[in-house]
Amino acid sequence: MKKLLRISAWAIGFVAVLVLVAGTGLYLYTQRRLDTKWNVAGHALNTPTDSLALERGRRLATTIAKCSDCHTADFGGGVFIDAFPVARLYSANLTRGKGGIGGQLSDLDWERAIRHGVKPDGSVLLYMPAEEFQNINDEDTAALIAYLKTLPPVDRIVGTNSVGPLGRLLYAKGDLPLVPAEMITHDAAHPAAVPMGASVEYGRYIAEIGGCKGCHGPGLSGGAIPGAPPAWRPAANITPTGIGHYTEEDFFRALREGKRPSGAPIDPLMPFRFTKDMTDDEIRAVYMYLKTVPAKAFGGR
Numbered sequence: 278m279k280k281l282l283r284i285s286a287w288a289i290g291f292v293a294v295l296v297l298v299a300g301t302g303l304y305l306y307t308q309r310r311l312d313t314k315w316n317v318a319g320h321a322l323n324t325p326t327d328s329l330a331l332e333r334g335r336r337l338a339t340t341i342a343k344c345s346d347c348h349t350a351d352f353g354g355g356v357f358i359d360a361f362p363v364a365r366l367y368s369a370n371l372t373r374g375k376g377g378i379g380g381q382l383s384d385l386d387w388e389r390a391i392r393h394g395v396k397p398d399g400s401v402l403l404y405m406p407a408e409e410f411q412n413i414n415d416e417d418t419a420a421l422i423a424y425l426k427t428l429p430p431v432d433r434i435v436g437t438n439s440v441g442p443l444g445r446l447l448y449a450k451g452d453l454p455l456v457p458a459e460m461i462t463h464d465a466a467h468p469a470a471v472p473m474g475a476s477v478e479y480g481r482y483i484a485e486i487g488g489c490k491g492c493h494g495p496g497l498s499g500g501a502i503p504g505a506p507p508a509w510r511p512a513a514n515i516t517p518t519g520i521g522h523y524t525e526e527d528f529f530r531a532l533r534e535g536k537r538p539s540g541a542p543i544d545p546l547m548p549f550r551f552t553k554d555m556t557d558d559e560i561r562a563v564y565m566y567l568k569t570v571p572a573k574a575f576g577g578r
């Protein structure tokens with residue numbers, strides 16, 4: 278009996294040491310990646326001041342690229358993932374109010390944050406989807422920056438990000454897109470401007486910068502939303518296999534009212550509170566583009 282007790286004490290001790298060593302290793306490994314400074318030159322742009330460009334910037338920020346989804350409607354930022362032990366993350370206050378970074382960024386700093394996912398000192402921005410925004414063309418990026426610089430100041434000091442043990446594990450496994458800067462080829466050229474209007478090309482552009490590919494997957498075939506808790510509904514297959522039966526009218530209804538052709542509601546994880554404000558041409562463009570993507574089985578990437 279005594280011997281058995283001694284053996285189990287040993288076993289428990291052994292496991293505890295293993296857990297400690299693995300935990301420390303995980304912490305050190307992920308922290309090294311999180312602390313990495315990126316030497317990103319960025320792409321200098323001429324920021325416009327005309328009202329047409331500012332309006333384009335506003336629509337990108339509030340409707341097409343949905344910056345306000347995370348940075349809140351007044352762009353003062355706040356907590357947007359509160360899921361410890363995965364992570365507690367705060368989006369930045371983008372205004373020039375107290376606690377905001379708006380007054381401190383040069384135009385080049387803005388560009389490097391949006392399309393490269395780094396701060397002015399080269400440290401990484403957590404979970405800020407620059408891997409999608411790297412596809413925003415120069416003209417639109419400049420319009421976006423111009424608009425953000427006009428935001429009314431909001432005084433709000435947001436909290437400090439923390440990544441918990443489970444978040445670190447998921448990140449190390451490649452299941453949490455925590456550091457978009459690691460997912461970008463920083464010296465690659467950004468795409469050329471696409472004429473706006475109801476065209477396949479413009480539809481593809483919106484699908485890339487508007488998060489459709491971010492959630493529905495690079496091949497738009499649906500599956501688990503990257504980094505989402507397991508309880509969340511997967512994104513739908515929006516290749517022709519999934520929504521080939523949609524008429525253009527059905528598609529408008531899905532994006533404007535959050536309803537399927539049958540009238541059944543679509544889960545509000547699908548951001549129709551934003552897509553409802555897309556123009557007719559924009560929705561039509563995405564519909565035209567989705568008709569051209571290869572049909573894939575659900576989750577076939």
Ligand code: HEC
Binds near residue numbers: 367368371396
């Ligand atoms: C999925 C959520 C999300 C979306 C969408 C998003 N952001 Fe962010 N953004 C963040 C988070 C989180 C941070 C803070 C990251 C950190 O502190 O590590 C951030 C930080 C920033 C910063 C701060 C840079 C700095 O120097 O501190 C800028 C600028 C920014 N975002 C601009 C934008 C713009 C412009 C858009 C839309 C095109 C956008 N963001 C969309 C989550 C988001």
Ligand code: HEC
Binds near residue numbers: 491512
């Ligand atoms: C934040 C993640 C997210 C983004 C961004 C997103 N979707 Fe979705 N979408 C979903 C989810 C999740 C569902 C499934 C909802 C359900 O099962 O009820 C869905 C469902 C849909 C449906 C209904 C499909 C069906 O089976 O009837 C359509 C259409 C759709 N999305 C189109 C788009 C388009 C176009 C875009 C880009 C403009 C987009 N989505 C952006 C998460 C997203």
